[in-house]
Structure formats: C-alpha cells, structure tokens
Amino acid sequence: MSTAQTHARTDLSARAYDHLWMHFTRMSAYEKSPVPVIVRGEGVHLWDEQGRRYLDGLAGLFVVQAGHGRRELAEVAAKQASELAFFPVWSYAHPKAVELAERLAHHAPGDLNKVFFTTGGGEAVETAWKLAKQYHKLTGNPGKYKVISRAVAYHGTPQGALSITGLPGLKAPFEPLVPGAHKVPNTNIYRAPVHGDDPEAFGRWAADQIEQEILFEGAETVAAVFLEPVQNAGGCFPPPPGYFARVREICDRHGVLLVSDEVICAFGRLGTLFACDKFGYVPDIITCAKGMTSGYSPIGAAVVSDRIAAPFYEGDTMFLHGYTFGGHPVSAAVALANLDLFEREGLCRHVLDHEDAFARTLGKLRDLPIVGDVRGNGFFHGIELVKDKATKETFTEEESERILYGFVSRKLYENGLYCRADDRGDPVIQLSPPLIADQSVFEEMEQIIRAVLTEAWTLI
The missing domain is CATH 3.90.1150.10 (Aspartate Aminotransferase, domain 1)
Known part of the structure; x- marks a missing residue:
C-alpha cells in the first residue's frame, strides 16, 4: 500500500x-x-x-x-517479573541466568562454555576486548593489548567498541578514543582491489592482510581480531570461500584471539543459531545480542571458550568488569522462551x-x-x-x-x-x-x- x-x-x-x-x-x-x-x-x-x-x-x-x-514471549516476561523482576549476577546467580548460560553453551561450537551477560551488543564487544587484554596479562603476555578489525565495520558505540569500529566519520566527534585499534581491508569483493574475479584468491588475500598487520604491529602486542561473519556496515559483505579457516590459522600461529562479532548475525539471521557454524570456524569468543530475545527484552553476551576462561577461575583472580542489568531475570526468561520458539517453529x-x-x-x-x-x-x-x-x-x-x-x-x-x-x-x-x-x-x-x-x- x-x-x-x-x-x-x-x-x-x-x-x-x-x-x-x-x-x-x-x-x-x-x-x-x-x-x-x-x-x-x-x-x-x-x-x-x-x-x-x-x-x-x-x-x-x-x-x-x-x-x-508474539504474545507467548510477552507472557513469559510478565510471569518472570512477578516472580523475580531483578537480581544482579554479581557474586550471585538466579535460575534463568543459569539456564540461559547453559543453553547458549550447549549451542555454541567447540569449548565455548562460559557466558558473560551484558545488556546489548556494544557492551558485549567492550567486554570481549577487556577480557582479551586481561587474559593475556594473566598468561604472561602483558604487551598484547591491540586489536585488529576491518575497514567500514561497525562494532558499537562504547569507547572501546567505537575504537574497533572502522568508520572514521562515526569516531571523529569522540576522538581520541582507546589506543591500539588497527584496521585491515574488508571482504567487499564487488570493490576488491585485487582478485575481484576469483573469490578464493580474494579470500586468501583478505585474510593475509590480517597476518601482515599482526606482523607489522608485532605479534607480541596484538590481543585479538574482531570480525563479523557477514560484515554489516557497507552493505552485507559475506566472507569469501576459505577466509575464516585461514584467519583461524593466522590467529593460532600468532597467539591472537579470534572474536566472532555476531551481534547481528547470530540467532538465525544466517540460518544457524551461531553464525560461525554457517562458515565452519570456531572462535575464541562470540559476542551476541539483538536476536537472542527477538527484541522482546534487552540482553547481550560474550560466549567464551574454556581455555580463555581458565585463568579467571584460579586463585583470587576475577574479571574486573560487569553491568548492573547483565543477565536480567526477565530478559533471560524471554531469551529461553525465544529459543524454545526457534526450535518449535524451525x-x-x-x-x-x-x-x-x-x-x-x-x-x-x-x-x-x-x-x-x-x-x-x-x-x-x-x-x-x-x-x-x-x-x-x-x-x-x-x-x-x-x-x-x-x-x-x-x-x-x-x-x-x-x-x-x-x-x-x-x-x-x-x-x-x-x-x-x-x-x-x-x-x-x-x-x-x-x-x-x-x-x-x-x-x-
């Protein structure tokens, strides 16, 4: 009409x-x-x-x-609010946060079994960078603090996430931002500077730009690479064939964490619950939000591998980070109901x-x-x-x-x-x-x- x-x-x-x-x-x-x-x-x-x-x-x-x-999601929210409307996950747990963390760990690939809740995607990205920095300090690599992301990519508005973002116009009003964020070419093959007629060769070239940047900055200074499975800003750039497999090899070779920023791409947007499964790679951290509740209540998360979480589970170490509303009972309950709906309706x-x-x-x-x-x-x-x-x-x-x-x-x-x-x-x-x-x-x-x-x- x-x-x-x-x-x-x-x-x-x-x-x-x-x-x-x-x-x-x-x-x-x-x-x-x-x-x-x-x-x-x-x-x-x-x-x-x-x-x-x-x-x-x-x-x-x-x-x-x-x-x-979807009335069933609204009803779940109302029911949970009447039972336990709020309680933080700061040194305490509540049933819905436990159940949702377990559910996400079950669906995540590899050994990504630890879930740190936020209230949105930008916070999840911020969490992942801070986590990567502290992880490297705890494992004897205090100089590894830099991150690599792609040109034109959008990763959020908090100061750290905005630094990772590759859109100069969005960052200019707020500079100086967090130091240590570096950019490499994205996977827009329509405007590929080389190999525009050969997707596999273009994918190798694009992945190799990440390794060149790691070597240029010094592998001993690079903490993580942040990549969306399909890059949003710029207009939906899918990965070329073999791209993520090569990036995974590069990150492993240089002791760099691979963060799959799935704030948009997770929860069915590409046809799989986690988008990294669509392209056959296992990251060290997945950041997610948006579709986890289908928007019926705000929530986000960083889903972390056991290997990365391990040093935080020893002695008096803690991750010095948190959000008041992270893992909110109502949002967690709605997310669980949303995942039930996903399964029931395929x-x-x-x-x-x-x-x-x-x-x-x-x-x-x-x-x-x-x-x-x-x-x-x-x-x-x-x-x-x-x-x-x-x-x-x-x-x-x-x-x-x-x-x-x-x-x-x-x-x-x-x-x-x-x-x-x-x-x-x-x-x-x-x-x-x-x-x-x-x-x-x-x-x-x-x-x-x-x-x-x-x-x-x-x-x-």
Missing part, C-alpha cells in the same frame, strides 16, 4: 520532537516535519499512529527474529530453506541501472547503488545526500517499507526481515524497492 501523502504532525509526534532525543538521528530534520511514531507490530508488519501499515524490512534493527506480536531451518529465494528475488533488481550489486547471506542482504554500472562509480557526497537520504530513504518508507538506506561506505539499501518472512514478503519488498529506485534514477 502507498503512504505517499505528507503526514501531519500529531500531538505525540510533536512531543517526541520536544523531548525524545532519537539515536543516530538528525534532530533538525523533524523541526517542521512529523516524527514517525510506530504503535503496533504483528508478524512482519508495523502500524503507525495514524493506522498506516508498513512491511518491516529490517526486523526492527536486525532484532525481531520471531516477528512482532526458524533456522526456514531461513536455510528460503535464503536462495530471497536472494533470487532481490537479485531481479540488478536489471536497474542504479543497482550495482546485490549481496548477502541468509535473511541479511544489501543492495549497493551506483551512478554508473559499467565503471561502478558511486555517488558524490552531494548526490548521496540528495538521492539516498533526500529521496530513497523517505520514499521507501512512504511506500510502505521500513528498511535502511545508508552510505557508511558506499550507498546501500539493507534488508533484514523477520525470520518468518516468506516469498510474498520478498516480492513485496522487491516491488517497492523497484518502484522507488526507478524513480530515483531520474534524479541522477
């Missing part, structure tokens, strides 16, 4: 502008325009306060795996069974002159926009502002699709629907995007 008409500012919208400081938002954009107010969700759809319906093409923010309006299997159809449907958009590439994995895809298909020439800053933000982003929403149009890296549209989405949803997305991009091309 079309919602192209201009929305009037309602009382709630006006109050939102006056008092609600929205995240990653140009607040000036709403000085004279209404703030969109979403009031209800059901399945893969959302409704605003004026009753207009939208397809949720981003699962909220890569979060609502099981879909909106959500991971559903993604694996339908990921090719999703890719094929979005792939039809390649016939548009403005579409340079369509890429991704599972239910997580990006569409890169260009102004010259033959040369892959991207938008200028002015064109990106005018076309991507001034037209495409607004028009997609007005035409009934909530998703992300972004130019962190090159201009992309990102799509990450709830895991219950089917072919009818894929086709509705494609049709809306096609109509908007066809019109956008006339503005170049």
